[in-house]
Amino acid sequence: MSNVNRETLLPKVGRRSFLKMAALAGAAGSAGAINAATVTRDATTLELSKQFPGSKKVKTICTACSVGCGIIAEVQNGVWVRQDVATDHPVSLGGHCCKGADMCDMVKSSVRLKYPMEKVNGEWKRISYEEALDKIATQLDKYRQENPEQVLFLGSAKMSNEQAYYVRKFGAFYGTNNVDHQARI
Ligand code: SF4
Structure with a gap:
């Protein structure tokens, strides 16, 4: 990192400036089609700085890979509502790949797996971690007795x-020896 000029990596446009530009672009875009004065207004200073009243900002990291880029999570009433880049993070310097940039939506996704599930007679049902670990250990032991080469460990x-x-x-x-880190995905 010693050869990297940190200043050249940091975003040149702050969040406030970006929001103002977005508001201007939106107003300009809608003005030709409808009477913007009746349906839009300027965002207030409070809205620009605090879109989610009572929320707090929590420093965290992206868990989608082992790089661990920094994220500023905005949390309102226990729910992660918005995210921002962590420009002071020593690894990512405010950058994200596409996975990390959408971490907030992934966490809130309705299809996210939140606990162990087992498919029984074609239907998924929730099971405990103890049950899941017991079942996996039992199967692994069975396969190992039969022939350990039939198992592949993916990281x-x-x-x-x-x-x-x-x-x-x-x-x-x-x-x-059937082991793959799987980082290539
Ligand atoms: S933002 Fe991308 S590179 Fe950074 S930790 Fe997340 S997945 Fe890894």
Whole structure:
């Protein structure tokens, strides 16, 4: 990082300026089609700075990969409502890839898996973590007795070097070389 000029990496447009530009662009775009004066107004200073009253900003990190880019999460009544870049984060310097830029919506997604599920007779039903771990361990033990080479251990882009090392070791002790970090996805 010593050769990187931090100033050249930081965004040149602040959030407030960006919102003002967006408001101007929106007003300009709608003026030709409808009477903007009756349906739009300037955002107030309070709205520009505090769109979600009572919310607080929490520093966190993106969990979609092991880079761990910084995110400023805006939380209102316990719900993550908006996110901003963390320009002071030492790794990401305010940057995100497309996954991290949408982390807020991913967390709130209605199709997000929030607890272990098992498909029984074609229907998904919720089970406890203890049940899930017992079932997985039982199956892994069965496959290991039969032939450990029929199992493949897949890691995740979320895994750090150290975690990848543990998965590799686990696979070796299990009895197979079928191990992939899976970072290539
Ligand atoms: S998924 Fe993208 S935004 Fe998230 S930590 Fe990795 S590189 Fe950063």
